Amino acid sequence: MRYIEGINRKSKIAFPEYIDDYISEDNPVRIIDAFVASLDMIALGFKNAVPKDKGRPSYDPKDLLKLYIYGYMNRITSSRTLEKATQTNIEVMWLLRRLTPDFKSISDFRKDNKEAINLVFKQFVALCKEWDLFGKEVVAVDGSKFRASNSKKNNFNTKSLNRKIKYLEEKTEKYMAEIEENDDKESLDRKPNKEEIKEKIRELKERKEKYEAYKEEIENGKTTETSTTDPDSRLMAVNNNGVDVCYNVQTVVDGRHKLVVDCDVINNPTDHGMLSKMAKSAKEIFDVEELKTLADKGYYNAVDLKICEKENIITYVAKQVFPNSTGKEEFYLDKFKYDKEENVYICPKGERLYSRRQKPIDENTKEIVYRNFEACGKCEFKDKCTKDTKGRRIRRSIDQDCLDIVDERTSENKEFYRQRQMIVEHPFGTVKRGFGITYFLTRGLESVKAEASLAFLAYDMKRVINILGIREIIRRLTGKKAPVNPLFSKHAILFGNIKQLIA
Incomplete structure (x- = not known):
């Protein structure tokens, strides 16, 4: 055939x-x-x-x-x-x-x-708005990390620089000792001669000076790290508990046809502060009085959620669970119940934690501390609850009432909240897998x-x-x-x- x-x-x-x-x-x-x-x-x-x-x-x-x-x-x-x-x-x-x-x-x-x-x-x-392709009722906000045009080797922070400087100092001392050894005796084995060792020492000193300059730049600047190829990029956590030098790409996506309404790029690894910005942008584009917004727990920030409430943006955000210092789940912060009428926290073992604040609450107040050291001193579970020798302290945000409203709203609308993934993950999946855009070419x-x-x-x-x-x-x-x-x-x-x- x-x-x-x-x-x-x-x-x-x-x-x-x-x-x-x-x-x-x-x-x-x-x-x-x-x-x-x-x-x-x-x-x-x-x-x-x-x-x-x-x-x-x-x-x-x-x-x-x-x-x-x-x-x-x-x-x-x-x-x-x-x-x-x-x-x-x-x-x-x-x-x-x-x-x-x-x-x-x-x-x-x-x-x-x-x-x-x-x-x-x-x-x-x-x-798209003119053609009536937006639902203008529900949007979802999310961020995703895209690799920058900067390798991890060209990203430095104080910790990594101290480690590199220490290594170079030890290497220099070793070469200096070799020079002295070569001066004292001759060896049959081929070793670097005096001039070769001096050249290596010079190179090590140049590298050390470069790292010290990076360290000084970090200490005098506003950031905790520096990237030499793309100065705006930052080291961020990515999938599978790994880290890479990335940018954080933010999108707000309409729920009707999964169209991206607006996008932004930041070099902050966290999503804090972006929920109100992205949701307000969508609300202005849609020109509506009210907008329902879905987001994951990375956007769980009291100040940001409070801004959304003022702007008539109805938020549905997963509650962020904060572990205690011992890592025992039965004593996580969410296991402590707040009694609004008595203004006390009730611990998992039934003891009350009271506010001992003496200063009046003003615009500079960020949080209120609740504690009961007397009860903690007698508690048999103290070592599981806290590592503080005096006892457990609960810090309640001054905007916690707003967080409680969002928590209750989200828990009562779990089926509606599940739409978040279907709406906002679609564009990122298409761009990364379909278009093959997982990293940036520009700097x-x-x-x-x-x-x-x-x-x-x-x-x-x-x-x-x-x-x-x-x-x-x-x-x-x-x-x-x-x-x-x-x-x-x-x-x-x-x-x-x-x-x-x-x-």
């Missing part, structure tokens, strides 16, 4: 005459083309949006923006692979009308238009924000394609029915007949 055979490479074939004939009417690149064509590049602030009168002409920023959107939708994110795509990818050839910018021009476009790219994402979100917080905007613009665009369909989107973008190219069907039939004749 014969194999399926291809055509002879030297045989003549009648390919379609026009490049447009290769791109079907329901190809997603037509949406990218129509969307970018609808943008006002001058208003968005793109560099070279107005052509120069003199000098060498530049590329139209619309063409480079189309290239990037296509790339992020199709797992092509680096400037060099995008350059190659302009020469080999028929869809990119159609999209850019056979333009072939070099990788430097492509890279510089992303570098020079950070804020404008962020605004393009917001522009598409505004389109610096502002550049990384532009990358994140491109990634979630590509995600939202694919979601809208699945919801409305390509022809409907083009109709809405252009204001007319998507045309059917008669040449496409004619050439397709001709090409099919030629293939049959060759076979």
Whole structure:
């Protein structure tokens, strides 16, 4: 039996005459083309949006923006692979009308238009709102770690620097001892000579000076660590209890079609303070009076939740359970019950802990301490409850009443709260697994924000394609029915007949 055979490479074939004939009417690149064509590049602030009168002409920023959107939708994110795509990818050839910018021009476009790219994402979100694709009732907020363009070896904190400096000092002392040993006696075995050892000592001293400079920078600065390749990146905990140098990407996702409403990038490993910011942004975009917001326990912060309550943002957040110093679950903080009427905490063994505060509560008060050292001194479970020699202390936040309201609301609506994962994990899963974007190529917080905007613009665009369909989107973008190219069907039939004749 014969194999399926291809055509002879030297045989003549009648390919379609026009490049447009290769791109079907329901190809997603037509949406990218129509969307970018609808943008006002001058208003968005793109560099070279107005052509120069003199000098060498530049590329139209619309063409480079189309290239990037296509790339992020199709797992092509680096400037060099995008350059190659302009020469080999028929869809990119159609999209850019056979333009072939070099990788430097492509890279510089992303570098020079950070804020404008962020605004393009917001522009598409505004389109989604105009097309009534948002439910405007329920959103979910979450963060995910994306690796930065900085290795762990090029990230330093005080602890790691002290360890490295100590090692270099010990190594230097060892080499100094070897110099003295070589001066005292000669050995038959080949050892580094005096000049070689001095060179190694010089190198060690240079490294030590470099590490000491990093340490001084940390001690005099506002951060507890420094990254030498990407100074804005930070060491963060990632999956499977590992650590890596990352950025924390925040999103707020609408519950109706899982469209990303807004995104942000921070270099803080925790999510504290971001719930109110992201939820308020969604509320302003939707222009609604009330908004239900779902979030995980990483956002369980009294100050942040209090801001949400004031802004009429109804929050559903999992309660964060804090362990005691001994690690015994039966004496965790959540096992101590608060009696609001008597203003006391009741411990798991029935003893009351009282507030001993003498100063009046004012705007500077952060928490109130409850204790009962007399009862703790007699308790047989004291060693399981606390390591404090005097006894257990419970610190109640001044905003605990707000936390109690959120806790009660969340526990009473567990089925509703379970929607959180289905809503907010979908975009991150698609971007990381579907688009292959698990790390950032650019460096610096502002550049990384532009990358994140491109990634979630590509995600939202694919979601809208699945919801409305390509022809409907083009109709809405252009204001007319998507045309059917008669040449496409004619050439397709001709090409099919030629293939049959060759076979």
